[in-house]
Amino acid sequence: MTAPSLAPGRTGVVGTARTRLEGRAKVTGAARYAGEVPFAELAHGWVATSSVARGRIRSIDTEAVLAMPGVLAVLHHGNAPRLRPGVGLFGPDATLQVLQDDRVPHVGWPVALVVAETPEQARAAAEALVVTYDEEPHDVAFSADHPGVYTPEARPPAPPDVERGDVDAELAGSAVVVDEEYTTPEEYQSPMEPHAAVARWENGRLEAIDSNQGSYAIAQYIAQLFFLDAASVRVTSEHVGGAFGAKGVRPHLVFAVMAATMLDRPVRVVLTRRQMFTMCGLRTPTAQRIRLGADADGRLRAVDHESVSYSSAIQEFVEQSTRPTRVLYATDALRARTRLVRLDVPTPTFMRAPGWAPGSYALESAMDELAERTGLDPITLRLRNEPAVAPASGLPFSSRNLAACFEEGARRFGWPDRDPRPGVRRDGRWLVGTGVAASAHAAMTAPSTATATAEADGTFTVRIAAADIGTGARTALHQIAVDALAAPPEAVRVRIADSDFGPAQFAGGSMGTASWGWAITEAAAALRERLALADEIPADGITVRADTSELVRARQPVERHGFGAQFAEVAVDPASGEVRVRRLLGVFAVGRVVNPLTARSQLVGGMIMGLSMALHEEGVRDTASGSLVNGDLAGYHVASNADVPPIEADWVDDPDTHNPTGIKGLGEIGIVGTAAAVANAVWHATGTRQRHLPIRLDRTLTR
Amino acid sequence: MREFRYGRATGVAEAVALHAGNPEARFLGGGTNLVDLMKSGVESPELLIDVRGLPLDRIEVAGDGSLRIGATVTNSDLAAHPEVRRRYPALAQAVLAGASGQLRNMATVGGNLLQRTRCGYFYDTIQPCNKRRPGSGCPAVTGEHRNHAILGWSEHCVATHPSDMGVALAAFDAVVSVHTADGPAQLPLPDFYLPVGDTPHRETALPPGALITGVTLPPAPVAARSRYRKVRERASYAFANASIAAALDIRDGVVREVRLAFGAVASRPWRAGTAERTLTGGPATAEAFAAAADAELAAARPLTHNEYKVPLVRNLVVAMLTELAEEAAR
Numbered sequence A: 001m002t003a004p005s006l007a008p009g010r011t012g013v014v015g016t017a018r019t020r021l022e023g024r025a026k027v028t029g030a031a032r033y034a035g036e037v038p039f040a041e042l043a044h045g046w047v048a049t050s051s052v053a054r055g056r057i058r059s060i061d062t063e064a065v066l067a068m069p070g071v072l073a074v075l076h077h078g079n080a081p082r083l084r085p086g087v088g089l090f091g092p093d094a095t096l097q098v099l100q101d102d103r104v105p106h107v108g109w110p111v112a113l114v115v116a117e118t119p120e121q122a123r124a125a126a127e128a129l130v131v132t133y134d135e136e137p138h139d140v141a142f143s144a145d146h147p148g149v150y151t152p153e154a155r156p157p158a159p160p161d162v163e164r165g166d167v168d169a170e171l172a173g174s175a176v177v178v179d180e181e182y183t184t185p186e187e188y189q190s191p192m193e194p195h196a197a198v199a200r201w202e203n204g205r206l207e208a209i210d211s212n213q214g215s216y217a218i219a220q221y222i223a224q225l226f227f228l229d230a231a232s233v234r235v236t237s238e239h240v241g242g243a244f245g246a247k248g249v250r251p252h253l254v255f256a257v258m259a260a261t262m263l264d265r266p267v268r269v270v271l272t273r274r275q276m277f278t279m280c281g282l283r284t285p286t287a288q289r290i291r292l293g294a295d296a297d298g299r300l301r302a303v304d305h306e307s308v309s310y311s312s313a314i315q316e317f318v319e320q321s322t323r324p325t326r327v328l329y330a331t332d333a334l335r336a337r338t339r340l341v342r343l344d345v346p347t348p349t350f351m352r353a354p355g356w357a358p359g360s361y362a363l364e365s366a367m368d369e370l371a372e373r374t375g376l377d378p379i380t381l382r383l384r385n386e387p388a389v390a391p392a393s394g395l396p397f398s399s400r401n402l403a404a405c406f407e408e409g410a411r412r413f414g415w416p417d418r419d420p421r422p423g424v425r426r427d428g429r430w431l432v433g434t435g436v437a438a439s440a441h442a443a444m445t446a447p448s449t450a451t452a453t454a455e456a457d458g459t460f461t462v463r464i465a466a467a468d469i470g471t472g473a474r475t476a477l478h479q480i481a482v483d484a485l486a487a488p489p490e491a492v493r494v495r496i497a498d499s500d501f502g503p504a505q506f507a508g509g510s511m512g513t514a515s516w517g518w519a520i521t522e523a524a525a526a527l528r529e530r531l532a533l534a535d536e537i538p539a540d541g542i543t544v545r546a547d548t549s550e551l552v553r554a555r556q557p558v559e560r561h562g563f564g565a566q567f568a569e570v571a572v573d574p575a576s577g578e579v580r581v582r583r584l585l586g587v588f589a590v591g592r593v594v595n596p597l598t599a600r601s602q603l604v605g606g607m608i609m610g611l612s613m614a615l616h617e618e619g620v621r622d623t624a625s626g627s628l629v630n631g632d633l634a635g636y637h638v639a640s641n642a643d644v645p646p647i648e649a650d651w652v653d654d655p656d657t658h659n660p661t662g663i664k665g666l667g668e669i670g671i672v673g674t675a676a677a678v679a680n681a682v683w684h685a686t687g688t689r690q691r692h693l694p695i696r697l698d699r700t701l702t703r
Numbered sequence B: 001m002r003e004f005r006y007g008r009a010t011g012v013a014e015a016v017a018l019h020a021g022n023p024e025a026r027f028l029g030g031g032t033n034l035v036d037l038m039k040s041g042v043e044s045p046e047l048l049i050d051v052r053g054l055p056l057d058r059i060e061v062a063g064d065g066s067l068r069i070g071a072t073v074t075n076s077d078l079a080a081h082p083e084v085r086r087r088y089p090a091l092a093q094a095v096l097a098g099a100s101g102q103l104r105n106m107a108t109v110g111g112n113l114l115q116r117t118r119c120g121y122f123y124d125t126i127q128p129c130n131k132r133r134p135g136s137g138c139p140a141v142t143g144e145h146r147n148h149a150i151l152g153w154s155e156h157c158v159a160t161h162p163s164d165m166g167v168a169l170a171a172f173d174a175v176v177s178v179h180t181a182d183g184p185a186q187l188p189l190p191d192f193y194l195p196v197g198d199t200p201h202r203e204t205a206l207p208p209g210a211l212i213t214g215v216t217l218p219p220a221p222v223a224a225r226s227r228y229r230k231v232r233e234r235a236s237y238a239f240a241n242a243s244i245a246a247a248l249d250i251r252d253g254v255v256r257e258v259r260l261a262f263g264a265v266a267s268r269p270w271r272a273g274t275a276e277r278t279l280t281g282g283p284a285t286a287e288a289f290a291a292a293a294d295a296e297l298a299a300a301r302p303l304t305h306n307e308y309k310v311p312l313v314r315n316l317v318v319a320m321l322t323e324l325a326e327e328a329a330r
């Protein structure tokens, strides 16, 4: 058949609201998640976890358990396959070296996997498994003045320390100084879908269906871990029910592969909610000290931000909470320091806007305190300190429309009419107040590959190992492909989440749509060039592959970020301490918005998570046992529907010519700034500062 | 989770007979607490006897004017019942303040009274806990206890009873009807829940295998002007940090009758008898309300993380009684 005619430059689908392509399949249950794809001969693995916080396994009584109904195997450090050490997505990752030795680094560390014919049998046996330990004294007590606090190694994207100008001299010369400490607690990603994987050997290839944020990288990683040829591992992740950073490579997949290999039959491993709280990472608590020095007119002379967080005994993970400070405000002198302490706790990992979310709570609370002490409006103060270049790096911004966000937001929120005095507005038993904070998040792009195929029937297929973790990524990529191919939407298929499609960026760091979209755009352009020369399309179609590695590497070094302004109105009952958010407004500058429908739900979702961070979320760790006391969703509170008020999210024009797709990514920025806006509003309502999250009722109650 | 047998009873005597002599049997109401406890390994019954088929799903006004509530009436039906709403509004409000719509559709009156504490150590089987494993110790007293008891606890256990419904029942002198192999019996709520002492695992005075058949509320005109308020860490779907059921009858500025009960402060719904006696016959002023709260809370023994409950309950008493007094004056 003849090549379809392509109208060059046809645009129109990007920028229009589209419902999710897989929406119907999801709401009808036709979409299958990793934990529910059926297989013949499927065996089920159940993880047994440690009950002590530190020590060595003395014994595992496998015999009794092997005699239980349906039990096929008990894997433990004495018999499990050896894994290649030193492997990891971001450097060696010790959290995946499961069942390799007798060491126990924290409560809830996996110590065995029981495999049985049914999940019930596996669970019964795993719970009956008797493991004894030689316990060692543990330490899980986090504080900024812990004697073990140290400076972590420099690693991208942010070195631990930045020092520009003479902070101490500028502070000494400042008319107004804010010097306060802020803390945030352990927070958990808590996606709805639990971690699940099924692994099987099929014609000499390892095939895994897994719930994760990036099938390609994970397949590579599994191959390395199990000493396999990279081409012999395939990971697919068609539908993923939320991740928020918790779904990199996790032990459930390693276990499924181990057991499928040992038993030579398909094995599924699904984690329980309680296990997710110990095996899948968390956001470390932070203790942050901020010192701001300013002239009487609010012009910043010094900004000093030190953040301490924790990591586990086995793995260094650094929460880079000073990141907002490195880009938000102009200052004569800047110091940012990131510190760490290692405890006998689970290993933290990324959680929506890592670093940015806790860091912005501290910085933007301190800015509000500076506004109070200088007698300036909080927005005026921020605009007065708008930088021409990024304060830490000295590099220009690819685009920066924070001021426009504040102006548009202030207008819509009714900010100009605000009475700045705290503690003076009553509505029945409630004290009412409003607050504002800035949002920022890195807008990075990473290399990806994509293929575009012109099929013989005149349709197109785009393949990319992207992940749709519930965000609407598949739909956005379809829109990008439709425009790039200048084809009708119904003629374009986008297939994602299959490692066989080749290297592609993770769904993480708000980099997905920008990185994948670029590769798709390149592949589509190349295909159109090929088609222009082709007389006809052969039966197996014409396929071209694009790889953006060189393009990404060749980009100019500029500071690329999304920005935003968030506004909150809260009510506080001083007699009960209850805090309720009455409305939230966020106005963002996030480059080009591909799908306003799903973009808005990402921003609103981020703001809800920010509200939840402000008022509810707190993992409570018991120092005596080292265990989490509230490791389930009855005890670990996330905002309920009744906590969520009307929320508005919108954006201003933010053309970013440094990126050919103009996309900045917006999956995380929504959570950045919400907690500070709420805390600042609570101050405005009550006159009392909230320097510790969450803003619990025992912290606001009138005694 | 252990394999268990499941049976359904259609008559009260049959249910009791099925349970008799089997310490590993449990009655199953809505299962909203029991099944969770089984999944987390706290309970591992050998036999579940489903009681929802029993003819105990009615609410009736008895000849003496008291209200008889069957043990298997769902929380939703209880809260929606016109007599409950009219005569004991605080009870309807208390039930609606608990759990979620779906849970209330399943949960029963009997199960609600017997729901277990929400202490995090109790739910986590790797932890010691005197209530779950007698004699193993109570980590909460020295550990995490922000939502634990301030009244009536012992060093053996500082957990609270989480029921909202029970708080209103306590305020209105509810009597629990039970049935054992020896026949029916009555237990007034104050005798139903046992003091903690050194046996926190023994929570009620129910004999082994006893079936709760219902709850009776004696007539209480004061209850018609009553209210329930629950303070919690999110706007719904959370257990109370403190709650209060209050009823007030004022004549000429003088308190004729008052009912006060607190939730989430003790191992049982806490009837505030001292505060009631302090107030009765005295002036209905904010000062008097505060003084009565202080009198009740004089016995409070808060710990490091739950000291806030003392001012919280005090503030709630003053706020609620003031509201009720203002309403009466209107």
Ligand SMILES: Cc1cc2nc3c(=O)[nH]c(=O)nc-3n(C[C@H](O)[C@H](O)[C@H](O)COP(=O)(O)OP(=O)(O)OC[C@H]3O[C@@H](n4cnc5c(N)ncnc54)[C@H](O)[C@@H]3O)c2cc1C
Pocket: A634, B026, B027, B028, B029, B030, B031, B032, B033, B034, B035, B036, B051, B071, B072, B075, B097, B098, B099, B100, B103, B106, B107, B108, B109, B110, B111, B112, B113, B114, B115, B162, B163, B164, B165, B210, B211, B212, B213, B237, B238, B239, B240
């Ligand atoms: C997420 C969540 C949130 C919740 N929030 C709240 C809240 O805010 N406030 C609140 O008050 N409650 C709350 N609840 C608890 C809920 O109210 C109780 O789980 C429910 O009332 C228990 O009733 P049930 O019929 O389901 O009891 P079941 O779970 O069936 O049984 C509980 C216990 O009672 C026994 N039992 C049941 N019926 C009888 C009978 N007739 N005779 C003798 N023994 C019997 C059972 O053997 C078992 O020991 C919540 C529960 C959940 C899961």
Ligand code: SF4
Pocket: B117, B119, B120, B121, B122, B128, B129, B130, B131, B132, B137, B138, B139, B140, B141, B156, B157, B158, B159, B200
């Ligand atoms: S307070 Fe009671 S329930 Fe909680 S750990 Fe102590 S004994 Fe167990």
